[in-house]
Amino acid sequence: MKLRLSDTLKRQKVDFVPKNPQRVTMYVCGPTVYNYAHIGNARPVVVFDVLFRLLRHLYGEEAVIYARNITDVDDKINQKAMAEGVDINVITSKFADIYNADMRALNALEPTIQPRVTQNMNAIVAQIEALIRNGHAYAAEGHVLFDVESYKAYGALSNRSLDDMIAGARVEVAPYKKNPQDFVLWKPSKPGEPKWPSPWGEGRPGWHIECSAMIEANLGLPIDIHGGGHDLIFPHHENEIAQGVCAQHGHSHQEESYARYWMHNGFLTMDAEKMSKSLGNVLLVHDLIKEFPGEVIRLALLSAHYRAPLNWTRELLEQSRKELDYLYGVLLRHKAIETWVPSERQACNEREGALLGALLDDLNTPSAKAKLFDLANNLEHLSNPNVERTEDAAEVAPTAASLVKHEFLLLAGVLGILQQDPEAWFKGGADDDLSAKVEALLEARKTARAEKNWAEADRIRNELTALNVEVMDGPAGATWKLKA
Ligand SMILES: [Zn+2]
Numbered sequence: 102m103k104l105r106l107s108d109t110l111k112r113q114k115v116d117f118v119p120k121n122p123q124r125v126t127m128y129v130c131g132p133t134v135y136n137y138a139h140i141g142n143a144r145p146v147v148v149f150d151v152l153f154r155l156l157r158h159l160y161g162e163e164a165v166i167y168a169r170n171i172t173d174v175d176d177k178i179n180q181k182a183m184a185e186g187v188d189i190n191v192i193t194s195k196f197a198d199i200y201n202a203d204m205r206a207l208n209a210l211e212p213t214i215q216p217r218v219t220q221n222m223n224a225i226v227a228q229i230e231a232l233i234r235n236g237h238a239y240a241a242e243g244h245v246l247f248d249v250e251s252y253k254a255y256g257a258l259s260n261r262s263l264d265d266m267i268a269g270a271r272v273e274v275a276p277y278k279k280n281p282q283d284f285v286l287w288k289p290s291k292p293g294e295p296k297w298p299s300p301w302g303e304g305r306p307g308w309h310i311e312c313s314a315m316i317e318a319n320l321g322l323p324i325d326i327h328g329g330g331h332d333l334i335f336p337h338h339e340n341e342i343a344q345g346v347c348a349q350h351g352h353s354h355q356e357e358s359y360a361r362y363w364m365h366n367g368f369l370t371m372d373a374e375k376m377s378k379s380l381g382n383v384l385l386v387h388d389l390i391k392e393f394p395g396e397v398i399r400l401a402l403l404s405a406h407y408r409a410p411l412n413w414t415r416e417l418l419e420q421s422r423k424e425l426d427y428l429y430g431v432l433l434r435h436k437a438i439e440t441w442v443p444s445e446r447q448a449c450n451e452r453e454g455a456l457l458g459a460l461l462d463d464l465n466t467p468s469a470k471a472k473l474f475d476l477a478n479n480l481e482h483l484s485n486p487n488v489e490r491t492e493d494a495a496e497v498a499p500t501a502a503s504l505v506k507h508e509f510l511l512l513a514g515v516l517g518i519l520q521q522d523p524e525a526w527f528k529g530g531a532d533d534d535l536s537a538k539v540e541a542l543l544e545a546r547k548t549a550r551a552e553k554n555w556a557e558a559d560r561i562r563n564e565l566t567a568l569n570v571e572v573m574d575g576p577a578g579a580t581w582k583l584k585a
Contacts (some may be wrong), residue, residue: 102159102454106326107408109334109363110258110356114463117362119325125156125165127326128316128360130333131215134196135181137385138203138251140398140413141330141369147399147517148366148464149328150209152535154515155460170315173199173219174305174338179294188479189295193219195466203386206395207402208517216315218306218350222297225306228348229286229299238286239346241277243302245287250280252343254356258363259335284340286310309340313348313359316341322349327360331367338363367405371413384540394529396518403466403516422468425518425526426582431477432509433523434575441500441507456508460515469516476509527573532579539570543579546572 104117119125129149132138146169156165177472178406182189197217207213218225229245232238237251249255249263256262272282287308290296296303308313316324321343329338345359371384389398400421405411454461459468483502513519528536542561549557565572565581573580 126324130329131169135178167212225314228314231348243289246283313344328364366407429523429526441503
């Protein structure tokens with residue numbers, strides 16, 4: 102099975118070949134933790150979670166090291182801490198916890214590591230020292246700046262020339278800069294702000310050096326995949342490459358000595374006015390998960406190809422909910438069918454290559470979703486309970502159906518959906534008290550029907566309707582769900 106990815110730096114789709122298949126490394130820029138995550142910030146999390154799941158399937162769970170950092174040093178964090186009169190840790194630990202819980206609700210697996218800036222200060226200072234030693238950075242007035250003229254490939258990722266950048270630069274330039282495009286690696290802290298010791302005086306790092314230093318310290322160079330949102334290409338990732346390449350001893354000026362594949366997801370777009378009318382202020386993941394199950398939001402985020410813009414609407418969310426209701430409904434109807442479990446030797450066969458083909462081709466999630474619907478329809482067809490089976494057919498049909506069910510769940514698993522019990526899905530949002538009450542009513546209704554007491558059965562159904570419960574009668578008895 103061959104994985105192909107669109108590489109931003111190479112500007113084409115290329116075969117993915119990890120440097121070491123026993124240790125595949127991926128880094129995605131994480132949040133600056135001072136407020137709630139916007140739905141646009143959840144798109145890279147979900148997109149790269151699908152890639153993480155796919156890599157784990159291809160190379161083994163233990164072989165993939167995924168790092169998503171927490172930026173816990175930043176001007177905005179300082180401002181918020183000062184406004185609330187608390188230490189920055191109070192702000193950052195609160196919002197890091199909320200962020201992780203919100204992303205978990207979207208079925209995003211926990212990354213292998215979550216490096217934090219405050220815990221990597223030595224690595225950051227060491228990388229800045231290496232840049233100065235290698236002639237790519239200079240200290241001036243308590244600042245340390247990266248000298249962009251010293252790195253000829255500067256601009257390669259974002260496809261900009263240094264001359265164009267200088268021509269477009271604003272007039273006001275800090276006097277200690279040699280070149281207007283030189284960017285900060287270290288700067289002095291203002292009075293009252295958190296500060297860390299360094300050879301250039303007490304201060305704090307710039308944003309870009311945080312990522313490249315945490316990558317070198319936690320993953321080692323070069324990493325296989327570096328990902329993030331499209332808006333990070335310039336200047337953040339451009340600067341990361343410059344630092345990561347130039348800090349290496351005896352560096353070859355090869356961009357690939359920092360990260361071997363660069364991936365970026367497209368924007369999430371929305372009609373702000375329309376959204377505020379239809380969704381209120383529900384543009385924060387934290388609020389959205391109160392209104393929609395996390396899986397619905399996740400499927401909506403995967404409904405467009407990751408490189409394309411995604412238009413975020415309430416209709417998209419409603420549509421995604423309907424799709425999951427249908428797919429979980431298929432699983433519920435065929436709950437009794439045992440899922441085929443392949444032996445290790447049987448896994449990763451040709452059939453699986455076809456099953457995962459859409460995802461292997463640059464994470465084509467819309468096409469993978471279509472495949473999931475095909476498999477669901479297949480399952481319905483193969484195990485139609487209304488078809489009377491001969492003794493022979495009874496042996497053949499479940500085997501074919503159990504294979505299809507296995508493939509369905511495998512593909513859904515890589516997409517990170519449809520992994521919960523279908524009954525739990527339909528009962529989502531009901532607390533234990535309500536569930537117990539509904540189960541008791543269904544039992545009473547069953548008794549009433551058995552006794553042909555239709556008036557009582559109707560009365561119970563009305564009571565269920567009043568509880569906002571929809572009863573689904575099926576061959577295996579009645580199940581229920583809360584109406585949306
Ligand atoms: Zn970053």
